[in-house]
Amino acid sequence: MPQFDFYQDTRIRTWERCHFKVEAESYEAAVAIIKNFCDCDVNNHEEEVEFGPLEILFEHSEKIDPGKNEGRATIRIYAEDDTPIIDNAPFGTDTSGAAKETKTIGRQDNRKNLPEEKTWGVFLYSEEYFPSDVSDREIVERWRQTCKNETSAPVENLTPDEFAHRLNEGGLIAGYKVRFIHY
Structure with missing residues (x-):
């Protein structure tokens, strides 16, 4: 009987352990150096810090629920x-594109017969490509076309959390407008 090859990607949350040594005049001075960096940032501290191996602490890993x-x-x-086969996203909520082509793990119903569920997106769109009075539908359609064609995007769709993070980090780009769209 023939065999067929598949693979599964699973998103997990885990801890990493980064070992390092700090060259300093005293323990207190070493602690002061450590307090000025995070995430094993070699580029900013290569003169004072010698980084060793990075370990992934698999015993502390856990699967993440779509919720x-x-x-x-x-x-x-x-x-x-x-080719995407199946995923565990609730129908209509996965914005990655894979869920639109697949069935959902644990569901036996026919997805084509279900009403499309909507989700909120924070759309950043270029003033260069769209007039001020552009409709929500046009923005979402352009974003979907961009996703399919994998071209450079005059429209970007962020989750509210991603948008808040970018806003808090000062990462918004001049020349883009923001629209919250339930699509």
Whole structure:
């Protein structure tokens, strides 16, 4: 009987352990150096810090539920040629594109017969490509076309949390407008 190849991607939350040594005049001075960096940032401290191996602490890993991943899939199964087969996102909530082509793990119903569920997106769109009175539908359509064609995007769709993070980090780009769209 023939065999067929598949693979599964699973999103997990885990801890990493980064070992390092700090060159300093005293323990207190070493602690002061450490308090000025985070995430094993070699580039900013290469003169004072010698980084060793990085360990992934698998015993502290846990799978993430789609509800804690903004409704996006945390398990996806693909054919060996990268064709999406199935995922565990609630129907209509995965904005990655894979869920639109697949069935949902644990569901036996026919997705084509279900009403499309909507989700909120924070759309950043270029003033260069759109007039001020552009409709929500046009923005969403352009974003979907961009996702399919994998071209440079005059429209970007962020989750509210991603948008807040970018806003708090000062990462908004001049020349873009923001629209909250339920699509």
